[in-house]
Amino acid sequence: MLGKVLVFLGGLLVVALFVALLAPLFIDWTDFRKNFEDQASRIIGKKVTVHGTVDARILPFPSVTLHDVRVGQEADGTPLVQIAEFSMDAELAPFLSGEALIFDMRVSKPNVRLRLLKDGTLDWMRGSLPEIPAKSVVLESVHVEEGDILFIDEQTGRTRHVTGFNAQMSARSLAGPWRMEGDAALDGEHGNFTVSSSQPDDNGVLRVRTRLMPDRHPVNVDLDGELKLVDSKPDYMGSFTAGVSDKQAHDSADQKVEPRIKGRFELTNDRIRVPEYRLEVGADDDPYVVTGEATLDTGSKPEFLLTADGQQIDVNRLGSNKGSNGKTNRNPTVSARQRLNSLIAIAAAVPVPQVPGKATFRLPAIVAGDTTIRDVQLDLEPAGTGWKIDHAIGALPGRTQVEARGNLMLQGEPNFIGNLVVASNQPSGLASWLVGSVDPSIRQLRQAGFSADVSLRHEEQRFENLEIAVGSAILKGRLDRQVPNDKDPPRLAVDLAGDALDLDALRALTGLFTGQDSDETLFDHRITAHLQAGKFMAFGVPADNVDTSFSIAGGALTLDKLSVRNVAGAEITATGRADGEPSHYKGSGEITFKAADPGPFFEMLRQHLPHHPVMDRLVRNAAWYGNTALRGAVTLGGDQDNALTVTLAGVSNGSRVNFDYRMSDLSAFTGKGTTTLEGTLENSVTSILFGQAGLDPLPVEADANGRLTLKVSANGTDPADAALTFATDKTSFTANGKVDVRPDTFLNGNIALSLESTDLDPYFVMNGIGIPQMGAGLPVKFQANVALSPDKIVFSDMKGLLADNTMSGVLTVDRKAPNIKASGELSLDKADFGWLAEAIYGPIADAKTGGLDKDKLGLPAFTGLDIGVKLSAKQVWPGIFGPISNFTANASYKGEELRLNDLAGGWNGGTLNGSVMLANSDGTGLLQAKLSLIDGDLAAVAWQRDGAPLASGRFGFAMNAEASGRSVAELAANASGSGELKLGETHVRGLNLSILSPLLSATDQIQGDITAAKVLPIVQTLLNNGEAVLPATSIPFNISAGVARATNIAAGNDVAKLSGNAEMSLPDERMRGSLGIDFNAGAEALSGAEPALRLDFAGPLTAPGRTMDVTDVTSFLSVRAFERERRRVERLQANVLEKQRLRREVALYKFTVIAREAQRQRDAAIEQQRRAEEIRLRDLARQAAAQKQAQEEARAKQQAEEEAKARAAAEARTRAETQRIPAPNGQPPQTNGPLNFNELPGIAQ
Known part of the structure; x- marks a missing residue:
């Protein structure tokens, strides 16, 4: 820092001296070169010589250009300052008033040499005293280009070199105030700077403000203080501020609150002293503050001291750019190794003091990029090109404690040798901070960490006495990673043993330090490993007593040993070797598999392999694979285009197993190449074969000695050629065709089915299908073509013989329906309505009595079905009065309900139409029927006698009926309806x-x-x-x-x-x-x-x-016989009466003759008797009237009796007639008196 400031000040001084050359305005242009040298030497205080040409002009404005200008020289004759070209343009008018207004000055390629003497003074300050005409020169614009400053420090023996010095300056006078902006490179570190100063006060103190902006480091440093000379030594002291500048963020939305620092400074040529500083991190209204002091003495007694004390910090409020989860300021795509490299890079960028000293840090947190280390305690000592770490403690997220002791070298090749301890009490929190996500295996860990004696270098990372804690499990051993050169892959040797080993957690923990591509990074090594654990967990699969040794090198995997005593209930051993390129692996291996119950093992495979319906079925039927023992071989890169061959042989639940799987190219795993599979199961118990084939058979035996064979051949993602065969001595089934074997479209394709069996009833029973009227035997011959698509299954060209019943049809099954839903057409030779009824109600007849079954209704024979077909049959037996011929109906079967709609057919010579519904809802039967018959043959339904019908003719009927009940007999007993x-x-x-x-x-x-x-x-x-x-x-x-x-x-x-x-x-x-x-x-x-x-x-x-x-x-016959006898008697009686009448007539004739003779005799007496007769007649009249009245009363009484007692009147007549019949036993007939032949009936005398 001191060298940079001194070099900058020296450059500033040189520029100021050259500007002073312009102060005297040369009026006498005839001797310009000599006058310029004299005036410049007087102003600068050093000898100025112009070795090059001089060009000058006055119009349109005064302008002068000097070439190869040199200032002063050292003992060896080297100039202190050498300028390639110096030029200036001035205003002419100000010269008349004695001032110089330079509006454009250019200094090209100045070369300056400054030397700091051993006593701390600048050699430039020695010599004559400069005379600066401070107020007579005004500089509007000064350009310095491609400057070069060499600063020689004789106190420390170092030399600082400033190159590419470019600046834009201005000044109201040579004494100031000055303003300067520019850029330069100090020892190759480029940056920008601005300098502004005031005029010197009476004591020669200059107020200077400086801003430094290095390019490589995103910081701005502002210095504001007083610059003065003390004992000919520069002394710059005052206050400073510094902050991080994000040059990439231009949008205010991208800006964040960066760390900033301020304090006091004292800068001399041999000492940088920061008596106090204040570092703020975080929001302006509530920052995190670190305070301390720093000293760097580069004088005769060099020393180094740095202290930092921080206050409490809320890490979540540091900065404004949080991680992707908004909880920590971290980048989840950066691995722990990259973070460590970033920290090392940052630490390496901090110069290591080359003086003895000590650095002590007690900070709640250190924020470096997106890495936050809390509760930091660092005791460091400079050690040449690095640091000696006496004690280093830090807390990472996840309550992770890191402790280290040793030597950290930063220059050249960074390395660390010492002891390292990492312990996390919340591994999930550490993982979330490091990689932005938490592996499930880490989430289950309560604690994790390791301790080791480490030697960490770029070419080797060695962990001796390694002890790894993964949860409650402890692993001990060693780990050594070597990187010999950039061409050869790194080597990794691992030897770990313990009571428990969670490979997933260990891999996830490794991923925390190597990044999210840890698996790829790991397998780029030449690995030699030996792992041994009583409890082993890998890829979420637990295992017991695992012992393995393997090596991976140059794409070759050598498995020397793998022994797993228990993985999901199975025992596995394996050995082998494979090498080559990923697409051309070659190798071989052996494997054994034993499991008393492979169900847990199959379930484990289903959970960890890509989903496939075959695996689902295998898990569901795992119980049929008990006591499995297999031995197999694996071959990679074999002959005949077999890139992979897997063969297995053994037994499983009594079945002999043979399995052969081949791939022409390993790219078949990605849907390319040819794959073939052939498997055979043989067992004397066919129900076991059915269970192993994915069905759910009952322990009921059918044919013996079954053989199940599956052959599949697929080319890429094209439909596979598949053939499934089941065969016994009495039954054979084949399914051949092209089907899709991919999981999402499994079995889509076209298949030809063929089935032939002498009796299929046992197979129905075996698979829990109770068809009606079972037990009589069901020989079957059946063929069909099946087309499977994602939406439906179409059975076409169905034809076969069920017992003696020929069938054909087409059936379409809806694969998207929740239950089995089908539609189509079905044609039969004959059908039995009773069979259909039994499919709904169960047995119809009581096997003991032959009558209707009185037991509760059974379950429907076929549940979970929704079938609608157009049914036709040559004959349908309704169970009464003969078959229905040419039967057609729209049949709908829904498991619990059967409907025959629009049924039609010929029955007993007539036409039958109608509909029938049979249902069984939770044991309650329902029956609805609507039937009509037109023009039936009565002889066909009439009772027979002596082999002939009792009736003949045509008949018809129409009826509606319904019934409900919980038994067949109750259904019949509850029937109701009507008809005609x-x-x-x-x-x-x-x-x-x-x-x-x-x-x-x-x-x-x-x-x-x-x-x-x-x-x-x-x-x-x-x-x-x-x-x-x-x-x-x-x-x-x-x-x-x-x-x-x-x-x-x-x-x-x-x-x-x-x-x-x-x-x-x-x-x-x-x-x-x-x-x-x-x-x-x-x-x-x-x-x-x-x-x-x-x-x-x-x-x-x-x-x-x-x-x-x-x-x-x-x-009637008795009455008729009685009437006939009565008429016979009446005829006899009439004959007698006729004879009596004839006798009376004869007697009357005789009497008449005698009477005529005697008439004359009586005439005389007539008159006499006339009066007596009149009297007698009057008496007779009175008697007749009385008799008539009596007769009328008798008739009325008799009529009333006859109306009240009609039958009595008949009996009375019978008795009256009986009185005339001769008495029995020869007695004479009874009469009312002797016959009177004296009078003729109806003739008055």
Whole structure:
């Protein structure tokens, strides 16, 4: 610092002396050179000689140019000042008043030599005293170009050299005030400066203000003090200020509050004394302050002293440019090594005093760039080109304590030899500060650090007696890193052993000091390592009892030993060697793997490898790989374009394993080259193979001796040729095609499937699929083409034979649906509605009783499905009345629900349409059906007798039904709905309605009473022998509580009328009904008796029993027989009465003849008797009136009795007629009296 100030002052003095040459204005131009030399010598006080040419002019203004001007000389004749060219331009008018106004002066290439003598005085000050015409010369502009100043310090033996001195100066007079701006380089350090001064006071004291701005260091130094000569020695003292200047930040938004310092200074030629200073860091309103003093004595007794004491500091408020996380002023892209190099560079930039001394720092913090070290305690001593560190303590973020003792050399090649201790009680905080992020492995550490005897140089870093603490684990050993030259890679030798080793934490801690690219930096070394730990953690994977030795050199990896007793439950050993370029590695190795339960190992692989669906499935089915023992070989750079070959062989859960993996180029890892894989699993237990293939089989055996083979060949990222084969003695399955094996598009491609098995039922059971009606055997032949895309899976060209059922179709599966969702078309030879119902409800029939199952509904056979297909079948068996032919429907199956919409087909000669829904919601079954049949063949559904249907004709129906229940029987019992059965003209065999005439004929032959027992066989015979033709009719019905009922059924023809009702119990599948037949008696009709009979049906629906009730027809026949007998008796009685009437007529004729003869005799007596007769007639009239009244009353009474008792009247007539019938047992018929033949009936006498 002293040399710089003295050189600057010397240069300033030389310039001032040359300016003084202009003071006398030479009026006498004829002898200008001599007068210039004399006047200049008088002004400067040194001999001035012009060795070159002189050019002068007066107009348009006075101008003079001098070449090779020299001032004074040393003992050897070397001039003190030598100027290549000196010129000036002056105003002419001021000369007339005795003043000189120089408006332009140029000094080119001045060469100045200043010498500081051993007594501390300047040799320039010795000699004559200068005479300066202070007030007669005004300098408006002075330019100094390419100046050169050599300052020779005889006290210290050093020489300072100022080059490239350029300045712009002005002065109101030669005595001042002066102002100067310029730039120069001191010993190669370039900078700018400004100087301003006042005029000397009466004591010769000059007030000088100086600003220094070096280019390499972003600081500004301002000095303001008094410059004077004390005993011919310069003495400059006053106050100073200094601050950091960011030349890159022009925008106010980029500016920050920089550190600044101020204090007092005393500057002499042999001593720099700062009695006090104040360093401020941070915001202006609340800065961090460091105070102290400093002394540098370069005199006869050199010494050095620096003290610094700081106050409390809030580190978060230092500066305004915080790190990326806003918490610390650090740059996360700078590594600890770079920070240390930055600190060393800064320290190296601080000159090491070449005098004995001591530096003591007690600071709350040191801020160097973006590095903050708190609670700093430094006790240093200069040691030649470096420092001897007696005691150094500092606290880094993360409660990290750093202690060091030793020798730090800074000049030449920096190095440190001593003891180093680093201990962090919060490693995550240290990591956040150093690299801006916290590795998860470091976040889990409570403490970390190391201690070692170190020797740190650029070409070697050696850590002896190394003890590393990573959490609670302690590692001991040594570490040696050597950098022989720039061409050869560095060498790293590591030997560490301990009870626990966390490689991730150790790597992360290494990254703190080497930067975020620590892995890349580390593997640039030639590494020789031996690691041994009881507990080992690497890449987040724990392991036990790890012992490994390996070396890495020139791209070659030699694994001498790797023994891991337990890594995620597996035991692994490996040896091998590989070398070469990354794209042309060559080498080989061996590996063994043993695991009783490889599940944890698979899970560990899934967590640390790139995601792939195969690994997910492997983890899920890890239990099927128990007791795995494999031995394998790894080959790099083999023949036949095999850059990598991995072979494994062994056993896993009883399966023989063979695995072969090959890569033509290691670039296949990045999607280039050819990759092939072939694996084979063989096991006598096929369920194990299914589990190892990724399925979830039950421990149920199917075929024995299974073999599973997978072959994959991929070229780059193109779809791979894949072939999967499963084979046993009875079953074979193949899948061949091109598929994508990348994780995001896994298995996308085209595959041809083929399956053939003599019985697939055991495989369904093995995989937990309970298909309906299982157990009868299911031989299968099936083929299909499968196209897999990210959105869907298309099964096309499906064809096969399921048992004896041929199927074909197309099916599309939606891969984005949460469940299995599919749509398409499916064609079958035949289908069973009962099978579909069992898929929803479980078993339909009770295996023991054969009736409907009364147990709770089972689970649907296929859950998690959403399938909609257009179903067609040549035959569908509904379970009653024959199959449905040419069946089509839009089938929708959603696991718990089956819908058959828009179903159509031919059934029993007619056309069936409608829809059916079956559902099972948490054990509650639902059934909805809407069906209609048009123009069906009644003969196809009618009951059979003697191999022939009982009825024929056309029929149809329409019905709606629904049911719910928790069992199949309950479903049937809760059915409800309604419908209508429509019958066309119907021919009913065994229903002869024209039996009345032959029945009458047959019963007329019956002797005795006509009874039902006698009538029944006759009616049965007659009824069965013949058929009835019935006209078209409609029969409505309803379904309630599981019973279908039809009431008030009516039909008939001209010979009989039919009426009846029927009901059918759905749960029991039984029916009950009756059919009444009322025969048309015609002329045989009888009052009070009808020729009718009733047929009762009851029993199973398919073949109900029939009974016949002939009570009514028997009564009719009995009444008819009675009437026939009554008419016979009446005819006999009429014959008798007719004979009696004829006898009366004969007797009357005889009586008439006799009467005529006697008439004359009586005429005489007539008159006599006339009066007596009149009297008698009047008496008879009175008697007739009374008798008439009595008769009318009797008739009224009789009519009332007849209306009240119609049947009694009939019985009365019967009794009246019976009285005329001859009495039994030969008795004479009863009469009311003797017959009167004296009078003719209806003729008055």
